[in-house]
Amino acid sequence: MTTAHTTLTDLLTSGAPELADVELFPDGRYQLAGTTARTVDAAVVATLRIGFAGRPADDFPLLTVGWGRCRVGSTAVTNLFGIAGIPAYYQPVKTVARHVLSNGVGSPWHLPEGESALFAKEMAGPYVSYECLFNPVRCLIEAGWPADRLRLLVLDREPEASLDSWMAKWEDRIGRARVLENFALSTANYLAMRRFAASAGVAVTHFPYEASKQPEVTVARLFERLGVGDRYHPGLLTGWGAAGDLNSEHALVRYPVEPEAYVVPGLHGNEQGYRFQQRVTDRLTEQERALAAEPAIRDRYLESVAACCAELGIGAELRSELFGR
Template sequence: MNIDGISPDSLQRIADLLRQQHGSLNTLPLSPVGEFQTRTVTLETLMREVTECLAQDFRHRPAQDFPMLYFACGKARVGSTALSNLFGMTGMPSYYQPLKAILRDALVGRPLTPWIVPSATDEPHIFSKETIGPYVLAESLFNPLQLLIEAGYPRHRLHLIMLDREPASSLASWLDKLISRAPADTLLRHYVVAALSAAHVASYAERQGVRVTHYVYEVSKEAVSSVRVLFDRLDLSSSFTENAVTSWREPGDVQANNARVIFPSEATIYKVPNLHTSDSAYRYQRRATASLSEAQLEVLERCGVNDAYRASVAACVRDLGLNAAMSARLFGDWFAAAA
């Protein structure tokens, strides 16, 4: 099968394999893609290389030396950067996709540098976010939680925060923000792959005995109350303050005070102008979807992306203990469909 094909039938076959979690996707050769990927390689090989890199640090550490890691994961453009800022504002070290940075080095054959996690003695709690997608199939297929676990991060020191966002809004964001790096048909294909891949991370976590909390972007419409509930669920009630949600700038500051957000070193190709908006608080940002075609919207339904989101909504309502009235306000018809 040509996984790089752009025909509707090809995309449907990929979606079917993803829903089946078919092992053939791990061993399929993935072709080079410009500056993003310069070697033909399988996902299985990339996962092994990144796992071995991480294990250089992890394998020699006792379990009690690992901080509790609140690990947020979802397809790209689901509000994960804003959540990173939020956790950084609490004073917790907040890491910006350190695992995908290693994967991206592996895609071009660069030497890999392990992620050095601080000692629990110095930092008992840390946050990290990873997004799936968007530029090449390898980063749209990879499971970042699997990398951590197979490299030796103790399962009981992990709490997965599973992220999602209304599919049309998220796709519109991909097409608006990332079009300078890839054509629309490629972004649509990778979006479907990333959305379905992300849906499997939570089930993987549950099989591994890792605690999971689903947190869907639309709950940020009522930011203070939803973040308070999230922190309660994470056993971080003592770290919650309303200021961490509503006041990201001191008077007179131009930018948010995100000193504890830690970014990796990445190639220039990944520095996309205006990729992230600057804001003074954690809040919901509405995304217009009128630019999407009927054909693009039909792909989301036909390939199962909308079904995956409905499942995310139901899980978020359950995990955060949202009542019916609040759920209807936040999710509208999606809540009715998920109920």
């Protein structure tokens, strides 16, 4: 890891306030100028405020923010909420940040009228440091979204499988070394996000990808915990048809317009339902597998597993079937 990434990881893990003012250097493709997290956050908040302006606090819908490291099954989760009839958005906060990083201006998020619940995925990584360490929940609160109308859904995945997927999608875009650095920095953000949610009074639920091995049990409990239990029925889990093509207009995910550099054709899968898919991790070297097994990374995943089991009432037998531990 480079000194710059080690410093960012240490500051993020420790919760040091000076992290907001560390210079984040451009890469010339995904970030066009030097900046700081504080500067980008301020621009994102200003844009979000435009979309939220004039809305009374008691008129904000209940928003579940699905957050975690990229490549943890988040788009399929987003589509699942869309199929349940909950307007489901693809990174409305992070996309504003990507426009800022590209020296542009993002579009405000104008909320649909008459909806009691929304879902938005907002993932950490993969391209530049800001994406790895940013906090979408804090941006939403600072822009006016009431904390008691937010739920943080922490998404996760067995680290070796997640890292292999990062390599498959982004090695050719940012190089192998940066994939490893940004994967580690995004993982460090789990500590920071949990810490912030606790301080802000935002309710937290954990749902690692492996919980989708038995979605007929776990998804029902998930929806109930998130306050949208009335939207769940077993038919949500299968028979997606054309809506299962997560790259297409048929998916029930509301995609924003991203800067051209960030558009990745074929990034998402084609699913016929919500179900776990085993990954063969054949892209990783032994050194990279060792990175995924380091306590600083592995322990974050184990914390997600333990929290999920406690929150969803998953007993020892089911826990063993889902997580093998």
